Amino acid sequence: MGAHPGGRSRGGAVLVAALTVDSIGNGLFLPLSLVYFLRLTDVPLALLGVLLSAATVLTLPVPLWAGSLADRVGALPVVVASQLLQAAGYLAYAWVRGPVGVFVAAALVAVGVRFFWSTVFTAVADHADGSPGGWTRDTWYAISNGARTAGLAVGGLTTGVVVADGRAATYRAVAYAAAACFALAAVLIAACVRIPPPAGGPAGSGRGGYATLVRERPFLALIGLNTVFALSSMMLGLALPTVMLTDLRGPAWLTSAVLAGNAFLVALLSAPVGTRLPRHRRTRAVALAAALWTVWGVAMATLGPGRLGVVAALLVAATLLFTVAEVVHAPASAALAAAAAPVxxxxxxxxxxxxxxxxxxxVAPAFFGTLYEVGTAAPWLALALLNALGVVGVLLLERRLPPAALRDPPRAAGGRPRAGANATTE
Structure with a gap:
């Protein structure tokens, strides 16, 4: 996976396709989660929860290692290794019987997932920098986000259909299919995707390690603000099933329809939105997403039981706000972080x-569960307040970030940024 002889990235279409296949693998197993082990092992539910949580906690130091590896050997090989690790984990899923096997298999998958998410954005940014086309990082991130969302939806819907019979063999077939998806994605990337060395110098050289990072308050503030936005992006899928059952008292199919519609729109809108985002400052795009999440939170707080048609219409309208915020935030925030980082x-x-x-x-489960016990509107109002503060925070942070991080400079005919181009104009 070395640099292309011409000094340019290649295999962009394959990279997006591989990320889609990777997400299909994730989507295949996402609806099963605990149910898989409950069906195929004799491990009690309480112990399963502890084992899976322990496997996740094990991954907390992984981003630190993954980031260093990405700077030393390149992000792409780490992405490939993470996919192979997940493939091995899902193969193990098909054979586990007891607590030790469950923990080992879950840990393999969890570590692979954490390595993947810790390096895939670097790989996409590196590819965008060497891309011969006119796409900016924002567009590449948007296209990748849409492809991953489509893959998750396809995988989830497939699993929902095939496991309806409840047979153990069918569950194992899903694990094998997920392993095959990750292995195929790894092969596609390793064989077809090439990324040149970064323009800023050899990987791992120069300033900018973790010691420097902890002294860069603007970037730390960006991480803190994005925690609020990440929490917002998770809340629809996490909270809606409970809200539908206990507060709105609507049918379960409405939850599925809303979540499926959200995924479909994200996949559909990511490309057209991604081509327009580079015209605006990334901080303004992130602030817009936070403002939309603010309104969404207020809208969710006002929902209550009523006629199905009215409840469905209001819920769909509110979810559209969430969807637009998600489509704007995902590429803009990732591109902002990539541009603010030393190459x-x-x-x-x-x-x-x-x-x-x-x-x-x-934080998300405790945030929602604790506040929901206080009042059904409480988590949504709290989320709206956090996002309103986030809008202010992002606009204040804009003054502290490097001007070139706010927007990429115009690209020359060959796809490279024009020398001396100013990225700060509005």
């Missing part, structure tokens, strides 16, 4: 940026 330490900076999502995933 020689991009792997470490973007790996550290992923801690915003890790922290949000740990």
């Amino acid at each position: 020689a330490a991009r792997g470490r900076y973007l790996a550290a940026f992923q801690y915003s999502f890790a922290l949000a995933s740990m």
Whole structure:
């Protein structure tokens, strides 16, 4: 996976296709989670929860290692290794019987997942920098986000259909299919995708390690603000089933329809939105997403039981706000973090940026559950307030970030940024 002789990236279409296949593998297993082990092992539910949580906790130091590896050997080989690790984990899923096997298999998958998310954004940014076309990082991130969302939806819907019979053999077939998806994605990337060395110097050279990162308050503030936005992006899928059952008292199919519609729109809108995002400052795009999440939180707080048609219409309208926020935030925030990082330490900076999502995933269940006990509107109003503060925070942070991080300079005919181009104009 060395640099292309011409000094340019190649295999962009294959990279996007591989990320889609990777997400199909994730989507295949996502609906099963605990159910898989409950069906195929004799391990009690309480112990399963502990084992799977322990496997996840084990991955907390992984981004630190992954970022350093990405800067030393390149992000692409780490992405490939992470996919092979997940393939091995899902193969093990088909054979586990007891607690030790469950923990080992779950740990293989969890470590692979954490390595993947800690390096894939660096790989996409590196590819975008060497891309011969006119796409910016924002567009590449948007296209990748849409492809991954489509893959998750396809995988999830497939599993929902094939496991309806409940047979153990069918469950194992899903594990084998997920392993095959990750292995195929790894082969596609290793064989077809090439990324040149970064323009800022050899990987791992120069300033910008973790010691420098912890002194860069603007980047740390960006991580902190993105934790709020990551929490917001997770809340629809996490909370809606409970809200539908206990507060709105609507049918379960409405939850599925809303979540499926959200995934479909993200996949559909990512490309057209991604081509327009580079016209605007990334901080303004992130602030817009936070403002939309603010309104969404207020809208969710006002929902209550009523006629199905009215409840469905209001819920769909609110979810559209969430969807647009998600489509705008995902590429803009990732591109902002990538552009704010020193090129020689991009792997470490973007790996550290992923801690915003890790922290949000740990906080989200307790955040929703605790506040929901206080009142059904409480988590949504709290989320709206956090996002409103996030809008202010992002606009204040804009003044502290490097001007070139706010927007990529215009690209010359060959796809490279024009020398001396100013990225700060509005």
